[in-house]
Amino acid sequence: MTSVLKIGGNQLDDPAFIAGMAQIVARMPDLPVIVHGGGKGIKSLQEKLGIEPRYVDGLRVTDAATMEVVAMVLVGQANISLVAALIKAGVQAQGFNGADRWLLRGKKFQHPGADLERVGEVAAVNTTVLKEALGAKVVPVIAPVLLGEDGGFFNANADRAAGAVAAALNADQVTFLTDVPGVLKDGSVITEISRSDVQRLISDGVITGGMAVKLNAALDALSAGVGKAQITNLEGLAQNSGTLVLA
Ligand SMILES: Nc1ncnc2c1ncn2[C@@H]1O[C@H](COP(=O)(O)OP(=O)(O)O)[C@@H](O)[C@H]1O
Ligand SMILES: [Mg+2]
Structure with a gap:
């Protein structure tokens, strides 16, 4: 089974979280490909450097100075701490970024209403x-x-x-590991969510910011042929619970 595990940036500076994640990966029968964020670390380094973070629809507006910070945090501290936690859990892990053997070729992301500058999207993957x-x-x-x-x-x-x-991997599954147990409505996890539910709950303001971005990414992956998309937290990953996004 081919799977991709996305790890949110909010918990990367929590050693208990990354150790717990590494233990779960160590027990997986098939090894995943991991993609990580770095939101919180990027924001805190921006603040230390006196750069005001700006977002449009949950996406970080990335000028040249911000791009340098993003690269420092993501390729640096965020990546190395995940790799180290996996190594400590007995998993052979290796860090990559998009430049390594041109793993991720980028193009500018065209936002309909704003110029997000160096915000890109993946144009090709060196699988x-x-x-x-x-x-x-x-x-x-x-x-x-x-x-x-x-x-x-x-x-x-x-x-x-x-x-x-x-x-690009034609993966069987993509799992978005985040800081909430799934998509929440009135305090409860929605166990299955369809494309039309997503659109309705976004326009009702129930799903906002980073969760809206995540759900649209999940729906796009399913449209591109990925078998299954799930949103969960660390506990949910261990118990296989959370929100299943339906194609
Ligand atoms: N309906 C919703 N259910 C759950 N979380 C939501 C919802 N709407 C907005 N969110 C927000 O989305 C966040 C997860 O997205 P984000 O902060 O981008 O995390 P990550 O770093 O995992 O990408 C949650 O912590 C929560 O604040
Ligand atoms: Mg996010």
């Missing part, structure tokens, strides 16, 4: 790199910094990058 790693029982841990045709980097939303990697 050979990932298949070689998995074939050698190595878990690829991908920082979603994309290398563009222009030689510059693009900041990809990690949910969208995970969806694109899953689509």
